[in-house]
Amino acid sequence: MESNLYGSGTTTDDVLPGVDLTGRTAVVTGVTSGLGGETARALASVGATVVLTARDEDGLGVVAEKIRVAVPGAQVHSVRLDLADLSSVRSAAEEIRAGHDAIDLLINNAGVMYTPFQRTRDGFELQFGTNHLGHFLLTRLLVPSLEAGAARSGVSSRVVTVSSDAHQASGVDFDDPHFERTDYDKFVAYARSKSANVLMTVELERRFGGRGVHAFAVHPGVCATSLARHMSRDDMAEMKRMSAGKPELLTNLKSIPAGAATSVWAATSPDLEAAGGSYLADCGIGRAEDHATDPAAAAALWELSVRCTA
Incomplete structure (x- = not known):
């Protein structure tokens, strides 16, 4: 299947024919949710060694066993990671680096959505602290390992971060x-x-990017996963109001394999080698809002994030 034939119904297995990740290592966050677990399974199915991360240690064990059953001989390792606690992020990064000389793929999949007001252990608003700052610190700590992966394999390493078209509603x-x-x-x-x-x-x-580490942001589509666990009936009504111009948005839900497909495509497709920095949706190159792609804002956010995670 050619990439220009992909669409909203494309699944993880659809994007993987011809892909061989033997000898390469992937780190996936939030594997105890639907999309993260499927992303990890898909990467393991084509030979990747996969580092599974999540807050729930028991859940990590369950996911690891499911992958081993689905993919006999799969190489999977578990590391506890709480993105809402920077000390946990640092410990997880240290454990990952100690266990793997190099990393080839980092899939920043974990997240929380529409939570009541809370703060992380370090005092950040929970959604910004978890979805962005936790992943920012993890990524920054693993960049040397990603550079080592690119140098070892001769193929670019990739950082894939799950975003959402919900970004359209507000900039930082x-x-x-x-x-x-x-x-x-x-x-x-x-x-x-x-x-x-x-x-x-x-x-x-x-x-x-010029040092062999390419980055992509992904809109997975709307899927029925535990991400919506904090939503009330009033919240669903507000979502319907906000999506009034796209009535199909909340009715045509993607399956888990379809929701994870764009992340897997972003991590593995050779067609994206020259498209680093892109926003992807439905296994194709999409378009993010100007407030999310402005280079000056991107640089300012980096500096803010460095200060927050110092």
């Missing part, structure tokens, strides 16, 4: 990113965190 508020002076809005907070995912991708590509 650089003056008050953690709702310290403004009233909390769960929908705005989620949108800001998803814009941050795209901005991080833009700056990652600028900084490291």
